[in-house]
Amino acid sequence: MSKKYKAMVLSCIDPRFQPIVFNYLKKRNLNGKYSSFTIAGSAIGVTATKFKKWHETFWNNLETSINLHKITKLIVINHRDCGVAKILNRKKKFNEQNESLIHKKSFNQIKKTLKKRHKKLKIEMILISLNKEIKKFN
Numbered sequence: 001m002s003k004k005y006k007a008m009v010l011s012c013i014d015p016r017f018q019p020i021v022f023n024y025l026k027k028r029n030l031n032g033k034y035s036s037f038t039i040a041g042s043a044i045g046v047t048a049t050k051f052k053k054w055h056e057t058f059w060n061n062l063e064t065s066i067n068l069h070k071i072t073k074l075i076v077i078n079h080r081d082c083g084v085a086k087i088l089n090r091k092k093k094f095n096e097q098n099e100s101l102i103h104k105k106s107f108n109q110i111k112k113t114l115k116k117r118h119k120k121l122k123i124e125m126i127l128i129s130l131n132k133e134i135k136k137f138n
């Protein structure tokens with residue numbers, strides 16, 4: 001838990017998760033050390049083809065934060081029961097397994113694109129449940 005780095009936090013617009021995300025980051029002593037980019041679906045919104053128009057806005061903002069705030073890390077926080085995951089799931093049964101696949105795909109994609117665009121930036125990928133359970137991916 002280094003206090004030296006600055007990060008950008010990518011998270012979802014879901015109202016239920018605002019206090020969860022805030023408190024999680026506070027617990028990690030990241031208050032005042034991160035810039036926030038909040039968009040429907042978090043990593044799903046900035047990677048899924050369905051939301052293509054949103055992608056460039058995210059990458060532009062990330063680049064701006066790198067330049068302005070010297071961030072060295074991107075913290076991606078997706079969450080369970082996400083409405084955007086439900087949209088992508090379409091008519092399939094929305095269960096934990098199907099939802100996990102959607103999150104994993106978005107994590108893999110954002111990691112891949114980040115490597116291409118900002119090689120030096122570190123990435124953390126987190127999935128939070130409504131009961132505040134934290135699951136880390138890499």
Ligand SMILES: [Zn+2]
Pocket residue numbers: 012013014040041042079081082083084
């Ligand atoms: Zn969501």
